[in-house]
Structure formats: structure tokens, C-alpha cells
Amino acid sequence: MTATETTDGVDVRELSYVAAFTETMRQIMQADPDVFVAGEDVGASGGVFGSFTGLQEEFGEMRSVDTPISEQAIVGLGIGAAVSGLRPVVDLMFMDFVLVAMDQIVNQAAKLKYMFGGNTSLPLTITTNAGAGLSAAAQHSQSLEALLCHVPGLKVVMPSNAHDVKGLLAASIRDDNPVVFVKHKRLLGQRSPCPEELFEIPLGVANVVRPGSDLTVVTYGRMVGESLKAAGQLGDDGLEVEVIDLRTLQPLDHETIIDSVKRTNQCVVVHEAVRFGGLGAEIASQIQEHAFDYLDAPVGRVGAPFSPVPFTPTLEKAYVPDAARIAEQIRSTAGMR
Amino acid sequence: MNPDVLRDLHHRMVRIRRFEQAAGSLFENSEMPGFIHLYVGEEAVAAGVCAVLRVDDQVGSTHRGHGHLVAKGGDFRRMMAELMGKATGYNHGKGGSMHICDLDLNMLGANGIVGAGVPIAVGAAFANKYRGNDAVSVVFFGDGATNIGAFHEAANMAAALSLPAVFVCENNEYGEFTPRHKTMAIDDVVDRAAGYGMPGVAVDGMDVIAVYEAATQAVARARAGFGPSFIEAKTYRYYNHHGVQTLGVKYRDDAEVERWRERDPIVLLEERLLATGVLDRAGVDTVHDHVQQAVDDAIRFAKDSPFPEPDRLLEDVYTEVAR
Numbered sequence: 001m002t003a004t005e006t007t008d009g010v011d012v013r014e015l016s017y018v019a020a021f022t023e024t025m026r027q028i029m030q031a032d033p034d035v036f037v038a039g040e041d042v043g044a045s046g047g048v049f050g051s052f053t054g055l056q057e058e059f060g061e062m063r064s065v066d067t068p069i070s071e072q073a074i075v076g077l078g079i080g081a082a083v084s085g086l087r088p089v090v091d092l093m094f095m096d097f098v099l100v101a102m103d104q105i106v107n108q109a110a111k112l113k114y115m116f117g118g119n120t121s122l123p124l125t126i127t128t129n130a131g132a133g134l135s136a137a138a139q140h141s142q143s144l145e146a147l148l149c150h151v152p153g154l155k156v157v158m159p160s161n162a163h164d165v166k167g168l169l170a171a172s173i174r175d176d177n178p179v180v181f182v183k184h185k186r187l188l189g190q191r192s193p194c195p196e197e198l199f200e201i202p203l204g205v206a207n208v209v210r211p212g213s214d215l216t217v218v219t220y221g222r223m224v225g226e227s228l229k230a231a232g233q234l235g236d237d238g239l240e241v242e243v244i245d246l247r248t249l250q251p252l253d254h255e256t257i258i259d260s261v262k263r264t265n266q267c268v269v270v271h272e273a274v275r276f277g278g279l280g281a282e283i284a285s286q287i288q289e290h291a292f293d294y295l296d297a298p299v300g301r302v303g304a305p306f307s308p309v310p311f312t313p314t315l316e317k318a319y320v321p322d323a324a325r326i327a328e329q330i331r332s333t334a335g336m337r
Numbered sequence: 338m339n340p341d342v343l344r345d346l347h348h349r350m351v352r353i354r355r356f357e358q359a360a361g362s363l364f365e366n367s368e369m370p371g372f373i374h375l376y377v378g379e380e381a382v383a384a385g386v387c388a389v390l391r392v393d394d395q396v397g398s399t400h401r402g403h404g405h406l407v408a409k410g411g412d413f414r415r416m417m418a419e420l421m422g423k424a425t426g427y428n429h430g431k432g433g434s435m436h437i438c439d440l441d442l443n444m445l446g447a448n449g450i451v452g453a454g455v456p457i458a459v460g461a462a463f464a465n466k467y468r469g470n471d472a473v474s475v476v477f478f479g480d481g482a483t484n485i486g487a488f489h490e491a492a493n494m495a496a497a498l499s500l501p502a503v504f505v506c507e508n509n510e511y512g513e514f515t516p517r518h519k520t521m522a523i524d525d526v527v528d529r530a531a532g533y534g535m536p537g538v539a540v541d542g543m544d545v546i547a548v549y550e551a552a553t554q555a556v557a558r559a560r561a562g563f564g565p566s567f568i569e570a571k572t573y574r575y576y577n578h579h580g581v582q583t584l585g586v587k588y589r590d591d592a593e594v595e596r597w598r599e600r601d602p603i604v605l606l607e608e609r610l611l612a613t614g615v616l617d618r619a620g621v622d623t624v625h626d627h628v629q630q631a632v633d634d635a636i637r638f639a640k641d642s643p644f645p646e647p648d649r650l651l652e653d654v655y656t657e658v659a660r
Contacts, residue, residue, distance in 0.1 A: 036467065062467055068497055073456045080460015080474070083445060084395070086467060088460075102486065108457060115436040116446060117428035118653035152654050162562035176656035309505050 015194040017187045020162035021051050021127075024169045027198045029059055032087060035173060038065035038077055049092055049129060049188055057337070070095050071091050074127065075104035079112065080296030082124040082178075089173060095130035095182060096139050098148070109178040121176040125169075130158075130186040130319050131222055131272060138308035141223075141316075143273035144166075148180050149250040149282070155179040155203055155252040160187070160224035162194040164247055167201030175203060184222040184272075206253035208260070212242035215262040215334050217326070218283055219270040220246040223302075227270050229323035234330055241330060248281030249279055254286060261291045268300040272321060275303030300333035302326050338546065340615045342388065346545045347610060348624055349384035350603050353377075353404045356413060359636060360403065360420055361581040368640075372421050373434050376404030378575035382604035385406035385474060385548025386568075388558045395443040395465075397458025397476035400435050401507075401574075402447025405477055409444045413635035414451050423642035430645045431653070443472075451512075452478060452485035455504075459491040462502035462565070473559040475503045475552075480526050481512025489581045492565075496533040501559035503552070504535070504567045507542065509552075509574040514588045530567035542572030543602045546609075573597035 029035050036059075037052055046053035056064035063251035067074050071092055078090035092098050098105065105126065112122055132141035148156045155177055159165045165183070172179040208223060210231055219227045224245045232239035242260055246253060259266045267287055269280035284299035302321050310316050323324065330336075362462055376383065379401070384546045387396065387408035398405040406416060412427075418425025419437050438446035445461060448454040448585045458476035465472040482488050482505060495502045506526050510517050523529070529536025536558075540547040548570055555566040575583055575598060585589045610616040616624070 037465075065498070068490070068494055070490035070494055072487045073459065073494040075461050076453075076456020076487065076491055077460040077494065080395075080397075080445070080457040080462070081464040081467070082460075083440070083457070084464035086463045086464050104456060105452055108448075108453055112446070113656060114653050115428060115432040116438050116440070117426070117431045119428070119438065119440050121656040137562055155655075 012193040014191045015162045015190050016189050017084060017162045017165055017183070020050055020053055020165040020194045021183065022053055024166045024198065025052065025055060026058065028170060028173050029055065029063060031040045031198070034085070034087045035089065036063040036065065036086065037089040037091060038067050039074055040067060040093055041071050042066065042091050043091050047091065049185070051127070051183070052091070071101035072104050075101040075109065078126070079104065079109050079122065080122045082122045083112070083120055087123045087173060089127060092126060092128040093142050094140050095128045096142050098128055098144060098180070105154070105178070105180075106151050110151045114153060117285065118209045119181045122178050123176045124178045125172045125181055127181045127183070129183045131186055132309045132316060133186045135311055135313055135316060137311040141309035143271065145249055146273055146278050147181060153178065154250060154261060155248065156182065157203060157248050158182045158184070158221040159247060160221055160245050161190070164201060164207070166194055167199050168203070168247060170198055171200040171203050174200065181204070182221070187222055201247065203248045204251040204253055205247065206256040207245045207247055208242060208256070209245045210241065210243040212240035212264065214240045214264055215242070215266040215268065215330060216257070216264045217241055217243045217268050217270055217330065218246065218257055219243065220249060221320060222273065223270045223272055223326070226321065226323045227326050229332060230326040233323070233327050237336070239330070239334055239336065240335055252283070257283060257287065258290045259273065262294045265294050265296040266333055268302060268326070269335050270302040270321065270326050273303055275301055276306050276308055278303045297333050297335065298328045302329045342549070343606070343610060343615050346384050346388055346549060347603070347606050347616070348628070349408050350380040350433045350545060350606065351624050351628045352408045353380040353383060354603055355625070355632045356407055357403060359632045360417070361576065363421070363636070365581050369420055370419045372579045373420070373432050374401040374403070374579050375576045375581065376401050377595065378493060378506055379509060379542065379572045380404060381545035381548050382505065382542050382570040382572055385545045386552040388549055389476065389552045391472070393443060393470070393472045393548065395445055395458060395461040395472065395474040395558070397445050397454040397461070398447045398450055399454060399479060399482070400447060400451065400652055401479070402446060403434065406437055406439060406444050406447070409439070409442045411439055411442065411444065413631050414638040417635040417639040418642050422644060423639055424645040425638070425642040429441060429649070439598050449542055450621065452482040452487040454478065455482065455488045456491040459495045459500060459502055462495060462500035462633055463498065465501050469558045471500045473503060473556050475556070477507055479512065480506060480508040480510065480517050481528055483529055484512070492533045492535070495565040496535050499564040501562070502566060503555045503559055504530070504564040505552075506567070506569045508569050508571050511574060511578065511589065516588065520521070525569060527567060527569035529551045535567050537567035537569065537609070539569040539571060542570030543600045543603055543605060545606050
């Protein structure tokens with residue numbers, strides 16, 4: 001924890017992305033006795049990325065539960081506890097492991113309220129860690145958010161910085177629906193300003209992180225930082241790029257996207273996930289449905305190529321989109337050479 | 338045995354039987370959409386277990402779930418209306434047979450995915466322990482469900498965390514249309530309990546008293562904080578996996594069906610009630626008549642009820658934020 005001086009002379013505390021997560025968990029658990037966390041290694045060890053450090057010491061084994069390596073039963077534990085009136089957080093460690101629990105997430109958690117005719121609510125948060133860049137290879141690196149966004153009943157959140165981790169996690173846990181909260185592994189150590197007191201960022205509201213008048217970049221998660229880098233480079237070339245951080249992918253902030261595109265008339269959608277069938281396809285489609293007459297160029301898309309995530313650093317670098325690739329797509333969409 | 342308990346067990350079984358037979362007839366006459374998995378033949382299991390439970394005890398269920406809801410005290414009108422897809426049904430027509438539930442009775446819903454109700458019921462058991470109350474979560478599942486991963490994960494977790502849960506296997510000898518001996522290499526499903534470090538017992542699932550006594554012990558154990566246990570109730574599904582056909586199916590012998598029906602759980606109990614003087618023949622008939630009147634009333638109610646309006650389609654996908 002360090003304090004840094006801002007331009008207006010107010011001390012702003014900086015915190016790492018993962019420390020913001022842990023602090024929020026602790027504050028919410030202090031405030032609400034119905035909140036607990038369960039998952040593999042979340043208790044005594046504090047979690048594989050340290051996300052739950054200190055919670056078992058402070059709250060005990062009933063509120064910080066080390067479970068067997070049983071993803072279906074972990075999510076089921078959360079569903080049963082949520083239906084019984086608690087407010088569980090269950091951790092699935094790697095987003096790739098979400099697939100192991102897909103029946104409980106998609107066939108059970110997402111649909112329970114609807115199937116039951118509205119006679120229950122399901123305040124369940126599923127936390128996990130996505131993303132490539134650590135040579136973790138094909139089963140520990142995926143970004144599978146599009147699968148989850150396709151399922152009515154789920155909400156999907158992917159924060160890009162410590163401040164948003166805090167506000168979005170608080171909103172996710174306090175939401176009465178099943179929310180999948182996806183951290184990016186390569187952002188965990190990244191420090192940024194983050195208030196100490198608990199606050200909420202409403203789910204479904206995007207954030208314009210860089211205003212611009214010439215082209216809109218719609219992105220989320222770790223690609224927000226890469227897109228800002230690309231936007232900075234293009235600014236030097238005289239193209240004012242607006243960058244929208246979606247923050248929440250389901251529900252999608254349709255309005256902010258369309259309003260921006262109507263002003264800039266050009267758009268590039270950027271995500272780390274595989275391009276084919278990714279969220280970018282849905283967003284590009286919504287833009288052509290609602291802002292077709294405003295478009296000066298086809299909506300561009302940046303995403304990973306259609307391959308599993310490779311292990312070795314040279315191949316992985318070629319796989320993961322970065323600022324250079326985003327800048328290249330922006331230039332192409334904007335007709336710059 | 339306490340005559341009030343015997344009469345209660347009898348009443349619960351007759352309620353299930355009469356409800357299911359009526360539902361089957363409506364289904365056969367195309368007055369019920371979808372498909373239907375009937376509990377007829379297995380009544381002693383739900384009745385024997387649920388007679389031990391309190392309202393605050395949870396019940397996890399299966400695709401063959403009507404019997405569990407009836408035995409937990411489910412309302413015939415709202416049940417029948419739900420099966421017919423009506424707005425007055427338990428789930429306002431959005432769930433149907435395979436998702437019917439009553440959360441006020443802590444019946445956590447039938448479930449269309451085999452084995453998937455088990456982890457959810459274990460989650461309810463966790464909530465009981467978390468709150469420090471003495472409620473117990475009971476989960477019903479078939480012999481076939483013990484072959485799926487979700488069951489194994491949940492049973493192991495319940496034992497590892499010492500949760501107040503009771504696992505009730507309704508071994509009806511068939512997983513859908515395949516006989517059990519082709520899908521597992523053990524004779525008794527209860528053998529699996531030892532692998533989780535859980536006490537287990539196999540009982541005659543056609544003998545409601547045997548089921549009741551086993552459930553009494555298992556529930557008392559869980560309530561006292563000694564963790565989960567396992568009951569295998571050996572029972573039989575009179576009807577086909579779904580629908581109302583009993584005889585003439587390809588995968589089982591008619592003679593086998595007849596053999597099991599000779600040990601019908603309701604007839605067995607009635608013989609005992611008559612022999613011990615707990616009820617006389619007229620008393621037995623009165624129970625059936627009263628239950629049938631309630632079933633007929635529920636059918637009228639369901640038929641007279643409206644279908645939900647199309648504008649309800651997108652309602653209850655999410656809980657709206659109300660803060």
C-alpha cells in the first residue's frame with residue numbers, strides 16, 4: 001500500500017489488482033455474515049494467486065472453505081447455499097475449470113430462478129482467473145467469456161484495473177443473480193489507484209476510459225491497457241481514438257457503444273479471446289443493426305487466432321493480441337496507411 | 338409402531354399413487370404437454386423418508402420428482418396446474434414436471450439432469466451447518482445417478498465437510514431403459530457409501546416401515562451433527578422410464594414387473610394396517626376416496642386455470658436490482 005501525489009494534491013492510494021480483490025472480499029465478509037468463500041485452496045493457503053489471503057485467519061474455516069478438487073460440487077455448494085438464503089462466493093481457480101462445472105453453472109445456476117417461476121433468487125458469485133501470457137499452455141490460459149455470455153440468467157464481469165475490481169466485485173457479490181467474475185492473471189500484480197472504502201460500480205455500465213472523436217475501440221479486461229497504448233500511438237499520428245472499457249459483458253452496455261459509434265463513425269472491437277464467435281462478433285452485429293447508417297467502414301475485430309493457447313513464449317506472443325496488432329487494425333479500419 | 342405414524346405413511350403413499358395415476362391418465366390423453374416420469378411403485382421411499390422430516394429440512398429431487406413433493410406436503414392444485422403448464426402452477430408454467438418445486442416446503446426442485454440435484458442439496462446441507470441450525474438436507478437420486486461425476490463429487494464433499502445430509506438412493510433397477518447390472522459391477526449400490534466414509538444401509542424399498550426406520554436413524558444422525566449417511570432403498574418403477582406403459586417394453590420382462598407388483602408397497606402396508614386393526618377396510622377406502630376427491634379437485638382447478646400470457650416470457654430471467 002503506497003500513497004501517491006496526484007495533480008490536485010490529494011493522496012490517492014494505489015493497490016494491486018489482486019490486493020483490491022482480497023480487500024473487497026474482506027470488507028464484504030466483515031459487513032455481511034451471509035457471505036463466505038469456498039473452493040480449492042482458498043482457505044489455509046489463501047488461494048493459488050493469493051486472492052483470498054488472510055480470510056481464513058480472520059473468518060474461520062466455515063467462511064473460508066477448502067473444498068475437494070470437485071468443480072461441480074463446488075458450484076453446487078454455492079447454488080444450494082444461495083437458494084437457502086446465503087450469499088456465496090465460489091472460486092474455480094482457472095477459467096478453463098469452469099468447463100468442468102458447466103452443468104451446474106449453465107443448466108442449474110443460470111436457469112433456476114426462471115424454471116422455478118421466479119420463486120427464488122440466486123445470489124451466487126463465481127470467481128475465476130482467465131487469460132494467456134504466463135506459458136500456462138492450452139488448459140490454463142483460456143478466455144471463455146463468450147460461452148457464458150450466451151447463457152440467459154448469467155452475468156459476466158471482467159475488470160481491467162484495481163479500482164474496477166473493487167467496485168465490480170462488491171456489486172457482483174451483492175447482486176441477487178449468478179455472476180461470473182473473471183480476473184485476468186496478467187493483471188494481478190498491476191497497481192493502480194483504488195479507494196480504501198467499499199463502493200460499487202453498477203453491473204452493465206461501461207466506462208469511457210479515453211474520449212476521442214475519430215474511432216471507437218470497444219474492449220475489456222487486459223486488452224483495455226493494450227488498447228490505450230495503441231490509442232496513444234495513434235494520437236501521435238492525429239487520430240483521436242475513444243476507448244470503451246465494457247467492465248460487464250453480460251448485461252452488455254449497448255447504449256454506450258452505439259452512442260459512441262454514432263459520434264466516431266468507426267469502430268474496432270478488441271478481445272483476447274478467440275476472434276471466431278467471440279464477443280466482438282455480437283458487438284459488431286449490434287452496431288450494424290443499430291448504427292449502420294453512421295458507419296464509414298466495416299467494424300474491425302481483434303482477437304486471438306483460431307487455435308488453442310500455445311505453451312512456448314515465442315508462440316504465445318504470436319497468439320495474444322497486443323497494442324501493435326490493435327494499432328494495425330485501427331489504421332486499417334480508419335483507412336490509414 | 339405408533340398408529341398415527343402408520344396412518345401418516347399410508348396417507349402419504351396413497352396421495353402419491355393417486356396423484357401419479359391421474360397425471361399419467363392426463364398425459365396419455367394428451368392433456369399434459371411435454372413428458373412425464375412417474376413415481377408409481379416407489380411410493381414407500383419418498384413417504385418413508387419425508388415422514389421423518391420437518392418443514393425446514395430440505396429435499397433435493399430428480400426428474401422423477403412428483404412423489405418427493407407430494408410426500409413433503411406439496412399442494413395438489415399447484416402441482417397439477419404446473420404439470421399442465423398453467424399460470425397457477427408452482428412454477429407459473431415455466432418449469433413443468435421436471436422442475437417442479439416448493440421452496441416454502443424446502444423442496445428444492447425436481448431436476449432434469451441426472452445427478453445434478455445432489456450437489457445442490459449438499460449446498461443446502463452446508464447452509465444448515467453454516468447457520469448452526471439442526472435442519473437436515475435429504476437428497477433422492479436413482480441407481481443410475483450414482484454413476485455420474487456430480488454424485489460422486491457431492492457425496493465425497495458432504496462427507497469431507499461432515500455436512501447434515503442424507504443420501505437416499507432409489508434403486509429401481511433401471512437407468513432409463515438399461516438394466517442396472519449392465520452399468521455397474523456391484524450388487525448393492527450402498528457399497529459405494531463406504532468409499533466416502535459414510536455409514537450406509539440397504540432396505541426393502543417396498544416396505545415403508547423399513548424405509549421410515551432407516552430414515553429415522555440417518556436423519557437423527559445428521560441432525561445431531563454426525564454427518565451424512567446413505568440409504569439404498571431397493572424399489573421398482575412400475576411404468577416405463579417416461580410415460581405410462583407398464584408391460585410390453587423391450588428392455589425388461591413382463592414377468593419381472595408382475596413379480597414386483599405382487600409386493601406393492603401400499604398393499605403391503607394396508608395388509609398390516611388391517612391385521613393390526615389400525616384401520617379397517619372402510620377406513621382404508623375412506624383414505625383413498627378422500628385423496629381421490631382432492632386429486633379430482635386439482636384436475637378441475639388445473640383445467641380451469643389460464644395459461645400464462647406471452648408477455649411473461651422474459652419475466653424472471655434475472656432478479657432485478659432493487660437497491
